[in-house]
Amino acid sequence: MSAPFVRELTFFRLKRSVILGIKSLWMHKLRSFLTALGIVFGVASVISMLAIGEGASYEAQQQIKELGSQNIILESVKPTNTTTAGEQERSLILEYGLTYRDITQIQATVPGVSVTVPGRRIKDFLWGGANSVDGVALGTVSWFPSMKNRDLVRGRFFKEMEMKDRSPVCVLTESLARQLYPLKDPVGQTVRMQTSYFRVVGVIEDDPAVAASSEDMKGSSESGEGMEMMIPISTLEDHFGEVLFKYRSGSFEAEKVELHEVTARIEDPDQVMPAALAIQHILERNHSEVDYKMTVPLDLLRRAERTKQIFNIVLGSIAAISLLVGGIGIMNIMLATVTERTREIGIRRALGAKKKDIVFQFLIETVILSGAGGILGVALGLGVPIMVTYFAGMVTIIQFWAPTIAFGISVTIGVLFGIYPAFRAADMNPVEALRHE
Amino acid sequence: MLDSGPIEQAKSNVDRSADPVIELRAVEKHYMMGDFLVKALKGIDLKILPGDYISILGPSGCGKSTMLNILGCLDQPTVGEYLLDGLDVAQLTDDDLSAVRGNKLGFIFQSYNLIQQLSVVENIEVPLYYQGVHEDESREIAIELANKVGLGKRLDHKPTELSGGQQQRVAIARALSNDPSVILADEATGNLDSKSGGDILQIFDDLNAEGKTLIMITHDEGMAKRTPRVIRLKDGEIGYDTYIHG
Ligand SMILES: Nc1ncnc2c1ncn2[C@@H]1O[C@H](COP(=O)(O)OP(=O)(O)O)[C@@H](O)[C@H]1O
Ligand SMILES: [Mg+2]
Secondary structure, eight states: OOOHHHHHHHHHHHHHHHHHHHHHHHHHHHHHHHHHHHHHHHHHHHHHHHHHHHHHHHHHHHHEEEEEETTEEEEOOOOOHHHHHHHHHOOEEEEOOOOHHHHHHHHHSTEEEEEEEEEEEEEEEEETTTTTEEEEEEEEEEEEEHHTTOOOEOOOOOOHHHHHOOOOOEEEEHHHHHOOSSSOTTTTEEEETTEEEEEEEEOOOHHHHHHHHHHGGGGGGGGTOOEEEEEHHHHHHHHHHHHHEEEEEEEEEEESSSSEEEEEEEESGGGHHHHHHHHHHHHHOOOOOEEEEEHHHHHHHHHHHHHHHHHHHHEEEEEEEHHHHHHHHHHHHHHHHHTTHHHHHHHHTTTTOOOOHHHHHHHHHHHHHHHHHHHHHHHHHHHHHHHHHHOOOOOOOOTTTHHHHHHHHHHHHHHHHHHHHHHHHSSSSSHHHHOOO | OOOOOOSOOOOOOOOOSSSSSSEEEEEOOOOOEETTEEEEEEEEEEEEEETTTEOOOEEEESHHHHHHHHTTSSSSEEEEEEHHHHHHHGGGGHHHHHHHHHTTTTEOOOTTOOOOOOHHHHHHHHHHHHHOOOOHHHHHHHHHHHHHOOOOOOOOGGGGGHHHHHHHHHHHHHHHHHHHHHEESSSSTTTHHHHHHHHHHHHHHHHHHTEEEEEEESSSHHHHHSSSSSEEETTTTEEEEEEEEO
């Protein structure tokens, strides 16, 4: 009334209005709860979907990054063309894939290509100690670990000298080491493939992509995936020759592949995409059919980012719709409440309430409703990703802004959808409101 | 004005030479009922002086509530002027009218009209809240008024836990909370038994004795005899307006 009150007025009024709002909502506990539920689920789904989406794309990006964002990976692929397959049946040797010629041309013509890792694979049984496993001998170069971002767990990788000397040394992947020498330190032991023996000098961590995919199915170590023995590529040529014979399902198969895998590293990250194009041109010129596959991790990364953006847009629309539905639910209930409390509005108007007091009262109620829904929604939205991580083992990432924004939107929705019912309440004629039964 | 015989208990202490607190000049109120124009009030001229204690009588539908709503600034006349404390009400904005209702006027209704989700003391505080009276002061006033109407022990009861007479006493306390100069009661005892009704009227007598201007609509001729001034409405017009005593 008097001047000193005026400054306290807003806080005092707000406090009173909030208490009053809670009292009014408490009169219809179940109804208020059910109304807020729309917002609860809206907010919770936004937060948890964002967290799951973010986690999935993070995982994908990690896997791609493990491949090396400056790398371009080339692999030989057995062609599926039937006419050539017929020809080659006669010649009995299937010849395909990347060649040393490709590599020399790439190194000579593509600017900024610093290193290449040629690799050749031989699939057969690997013997070590008393154990054997269906595995792969991978011929490669001594700088393989640094280019592939793979750490050594034990011992060392083979050296450039050993490449030149064509030494019979090998490095095992962790899972292969576990299979062959489960109890012993494998370093210093020997591993046999066909008739050749190799001395183990080190153990390298598993390929992260393989490790991730085989985690779900524990039995997959039997299938030979990830069971790699790395030896100098020169040693591989010496011991296994150029043509690989295999006895498969009742008939001999002969394959001649010069190089199974090549990795080109581009020093300047901005040059990765142009270099990939240049390499593609060289390969198209050298190969009459597509017997190779090119993977550009950087390109995959960009695609993954784009996919994530699209995902976020879709998610945003779903979230917007669900919050909109929640808001409409609130508006619906508030309109019913206003009708139901017409008489109360008349009484308040008769006792000195201004229109804006009535607007404020009903707006506060919707804000309490949507705010409480928002808080519950945030709690649920933070809980669901934790459960998903716990039970499904998926990575989920909650960004700090997600709950903040979701909560902010829910309150905004409350205000937006509360405005119309509140003004309808305030615009009622006091006399008619008082007569309302 | 006419005097129609002395009645002992009704005694006016009004200064007849004072400026009127309420003045109606040729007030009419029209309603549209479909295609028909209904004239609920047909040219009312009325002066109410500070300290007046008035019964308004008349058959149902004669326009009593319509007139009281206009006096209470809840409704506006279709034709004519209404001066409250010399101020033309037609000139006021909606917010001004709310302020006038909140400060100068106190309402008491037939059906009590308490707010169900609020306790006794909170109901009494509602007008104070809209005038921005601070919490502590408002609580103090409300408790004092609750004591005055004999409900000091029921401050935290909800309206549904009270009898009709008790509810109406809460409504009276609420009407008094902003210390209004004029109290308007529309059939305040209409829903009560004669004992509770009598209690209410006793409170009205006391309030008038304290100097409040009181205008009440009633159906009961007996009750009307308690008030010094009686106005009879007939078909939207004042048929009779007199000070019984004084
Ligand atoms: N909002 C309205 N719309 C139409 N007619 C009305 C309205 N309010 C009152 N009336 C009419 O005006 C007349 C007076 O009503 P009212 O003042 O309530 O009478 P009472 O003397 O019983 O209190 C009645 O005929 C009633 O039907
Ligand atoms: Mg009436």
